[in-house]
Amino acid sequence: MKTYLRKFYYGDIPDDKSGGNIVSKETKSDWPLWEIFIRSKQGLDHKHVGSLHAADAKMAIENARDVYTRRMEGVSIWVVESKYIHATNPDEAGELFEPAADKIYRHPTFYQLPDEVDKM
């Protein structure tokens, strides 16, 4: 018998080849999502590193310590509940950012100066 196989990926097994077929039960989860920002050392900005779930801010900070700084990646952590992050809409990115595109005179390289002043 010839079996036709789909290509699959790490840990990715086609549905029809799977064994169990139990329907998931509904459960409730009250832990919100938090965005995590880490300052890797004094003098640098806090940088977004990822997100995690936690019941409150204190737990979010403790979990962020364990999840994102196991190898001394940080000296300070910010956590912000994800729902408070407001973001630009990628579909409007064109209108929003385009005005900067035709103002090349804002860059130093726009100005051609004689070689004598090369360190300006």
Next chain:
Amino acid sequence: MPVPEFEKIFRDKIDNEVKIEPKDWMPDAYRKTNIRQISQHAHSEIVGMLPEGNWISRAPSLKRKAILLAKVQDEAGHGLYLYSAAETLGMSREEMINDLHSGKAKYSSIFNYPTLTWADIGAIGWLVDGAAIMNQVMLTRTSYGPYARAMVRICKEESFHQRQGFEILLVLSKGTIEQKEMCQDAINRWWWPSLMMFGPKDAESTNSDQSMKWKIKRKTNDELRQNFIDMIAEQIKVLGMKLPDDKLKWNEQKRHYDFGEIDWNEFWNVIKGNGPCNKQRLDARRKAWEDGEWVREAAAAHAKKMVEREKQQAA
């Protein structure tokens, strides 16, 4: 904007190596493929903690215990990075975990094999993590931004896993006769399942490979498997051990190692749930989830109470 236009913008991004981000328009099938692949990758990290966790209390020294604890903790972290990445595509953590527990979602079959001796912990680090790294290094360049970023983080941490595994085997390979035998035995048992981690042969794939076109994946199963074999066939010489394959031989013309046939029946059997530890692994995950329910509820209740107390104080 009509869909074909969105589709074109998406296609252009893929062609120009611009990453797709969570709020960008993407075809449904791209979203679904990523959700499935990332969540199943996450499940693999979490289930992968079980065969090794089994040896934490029995590791031969305090140093080995500390190392193994750190490694297993890393796997938990990797699972969390990946669950977060999958969540950005619109599936909740709870749904993903339910799918794992119901058997709907899968995880890497390799973790359905038992860890019988201490040498198995070495073989897992060297072979299993080694195979995973081949795949994960490729995935640092995957087209979905959050997945690629999670992979960069994971790859940085994985190389410690592989090195500590090799070192465990290296120590055993220089030990007593019993220790050498234990080392060889673990390699014998983990070699073939490790090769199966890369999935079926390319030639047996009937569907056109959409994931390659979408740049979710950038190398085929066979390419990755061959790279892995070429690497391990050299490294095993340092251990003075043998890979359990009589057909393994350097092919000067191809500049690759030739190798024997993989037992695909075994592979599909384990995937279908008939591996040595499938039931044990899922039972352990379900039990952990159920036993932890009161903790999750208590933490949520505590958080709610603290918010209310703050409100009262403010009033």
